[in-house]
Amino acid sequence: MSTNWDQQYHDGETPWDKGAPSPPLLEWLDLHPAEMQGRVFVPGCGLGHDVRVIAARPGIDAVIGFDLSPKAVALARDFPASGGETYVAGDLFALPDAYRGSCDWVWEHTCFCAISPSLRDAYVEAVSSVLKPGGQFLGVFYLDPYDEEHQPGDGPPHGSTLEELIDRFTGRGGFTLVESCLPTRAYPGREGLEWILRLVRN
Template identity: 25%
Template sequence: MLLNKEYWEERYKSATTNWDIVEISTPLKAYIDQLKDKNSRILIPGAGNAYELDYLIENGFQNVFVLDYAKHPLDAIIKRNKSLKKHLIHDNFFNHTGTYDLIIEQTFFCALQPSLRPKYVDKMYDLLSKKGKISGLLFNFPLTKEGPPFGGSQEEYINLFSNTFSIKTLDNAYNSIKPRVNKELFFTFEKK
């Protein structure tokens, strides 16, 4: 299976987006609620319908950007709220340039072919400012050959990220939505 732009466009057009919970996830909401610096530059890559964007904007964060390979979900965000258009980037994550203080991870990592995971880590490092953080949710179930989503484990994430990131938090999410209980790890990794 080739997880290219056309694949993702078709998933959105056919509404086969079972990862989309139609609102911000409770772990990310709780995390955002404790953020203090409203001027932080924030990126949400592979964000799909990006309900996190709405929540961040509603709570005073203005330097927030959503990046997605597929145009369909970006169009859905504009349809939902035209004023959010200036926060949208239609691009391949691996081609994107910029500098961010925080990158929020929500179902993007698990949607990539597992062979791209080391490249993902390198790109995250490149996009973050000094002492920048990546924070969010990673799935905690056995890595599968079928996906997306593809699984992963705490051990795998430590091995992938620990050379270039300090592991600040990597624990079972205590406030996952019911279908994801015991299947998500909440994490914060800081750029070394």
């Protein structure tokens, strides 16, 4: 898969976009109906299906869908609003200072696996910087995106291991692990390949 994200949105070549929110996110929200509250940041939000489902929940004040691709952001804005969501085009690795410590939650879904593995510590630093102290990070990680045609080293998507993730976030990353589980719901074809992590920023 190319990393020219904006061109791919222009060309309509977006195989990752399933036209619906992440099933593990829906499952988690059903299991924890009142926990996600306040202001939520969604890096690499694409067309914003997850953004809108979060924005519609009670107790959510604002959701910022953030994506490198101006075209993705423009397409996301074309969907009917569901709550207090906004979409911003920008680079997660060059966040404006105004984002610092501004959010209660971060929701991650297929942004981490889209970036180069060499940027993973920078990713943890970026999402940590957005959170208030005590803010929470919830992510569904596509641990194993590989098949016969797509092997480690030729991503995105880039796989990861649970051990690596926990070490990266809880070690030097400054988070504490709160929840780690296999979601039971998945897009067709991703069953058993994703993992949910919830961490609190120390």
